Amino acid sequence: MNRAFSPRHSSDRGIPLVERLETALRLRDDRVRTGLGTEPADRDAAQGAVSEIYRLLGEAPPEFVWVDSPVAAATLLRNDPDESVRGFGKLPPSVIPFRRWPFPQRLTALKFELRHRLGKSIDPRRHAWEPAAGFTKREWPASTLPELVARGVPPVWILELMVREPLRETLRDTMYQPLRAALLGPEDRSVERAGYEQYDTWSATFYDICRSVGLAEYRADDAHHLDxxxxxxxxxxxxxxxxxxxxxxxxxxxxxxxxxxxxxxGQLRLHRAEGPAVEFADGAEVFVRHGTVVREGSKVRAAAS
Structure with missing residues (x-):
């Protein structure tokens, strides 16, 4: 079973707890840089990972089609009569056997169940803690990591505030959501719901950081799936x-x-004062000022045509 680090042992594996929490913060910043990377895709590695996820669902590897931007992908999918890529969302009734669920719902359930299992061991709600009188989250910023640990704040609470929330706010809230609206638009809602992307993996990144610094252990099959x-x-x-x-x-x-x-x-947001904040090889681009999308659509539509 997946096992959490016990906060009672502040030097688990011989590394002091404060040092491991400091490492978690450095890994958070490193993973954000990776998530915002602009290097060409590693196509062989990506196709291998997708094929393995399909295998976990009992499916053969799919045919892979590569395009230069999400806009090009949306155009291809919108004009494709194959509906199997759509329909992500509400899961079928539990009375229907899982193997008979449509492919999109099975993939959604596979990912959700993995996240549920990984998260159980590091969910702050499972680690009751009563702060000392007058010490609330509002006072945490004025406290150093050694002070927080000395006050008895559970590691999972520190990770939630200083690692998970910044990852979510940067990679999902201020990257994925505005780009989704700008690149796909309201007319592509069915296509949009079927998409995964590098920003969608903020939660997997968090579980990996907890594992990397010895604050959580996962069973072998879950660790492989997470990878x-x-x-x-x-x-x-x-x-x-x-x-x-x-x-x-x-x-x-x-x-x-x-x-x-x-x-x-260290939370970030999209911004470029002059020119597009996000550009793709096929000419699709998004203009963003201080996190707000502007001049939406001209080059995006041209690239999609």
Missing amino acids: QWLILARGTGWWWPGARRCVMAERPTALHVEARPRVLY
């Missing part, structure tokens, strides 16, 4: 898995960010 999502986080852009075909998009060729104001843990 596939991490390979995809490092090795590709957005991708749309279908029962017979998987459409894979290259990563952006340029991406510009700035530090968000009034934050504590």
Whole structure:
């Protein structure tokens, strides 16, 4: 079974707890840089990871089709009569055997169940803690990691505030969500829901950091499954898995960010004062000022035509 690090043992594996928490913060920043990378996709590694995820579902590897941007992928999928890539969302009734579920729902359930198992051991709600009088989360920023540990704050609470939340805010809230709206738009909602991308893996990155610093251990099959999502986080852009075909998009060729104001843990947002904040090889681009999409659509539509 998956096992969490016990906060009672502050020097588990011979490494002091404070040092491991400091390492977790450095890994957080490193993983954000990886998630915002603009290097060409590692196509062999990405296809291998997708094929392994398909194998976990009892499916043969799909046909792979690579495109230069999410816009090109949406155009291809919109004009494709094969509906197997669509339909991600609400799961079928439990009375229907899992093996008979449509492919998109089985993939959604596979990922959800993995995240549920990994998260059980490091869920702050499972680690009761009563702070000393007058010591609340609002006072945490004024405290160093050694002070937080000395006050008895459980490691999982520190990881939640200083690692998980910054990863989610940077990679999902200020990257994926505005790019999804700008690149796909309201007319492509069915295509949009079927997409995975490097920013979608913020949660897998968090579980990997906890494992890397010895604050959580996972059973072997879950660790192997987690590794596939991490390979995809490092090795590709957005991708749309279908029962017979998987459409894979290259990563952006340029991406510009700035530090968000009034934050504590390195959260970033899209920004470029002059020119597009995000560019793709086929000419698709998104203009963003201080996290807000502007001049939306002109080059995006041209690239999709």
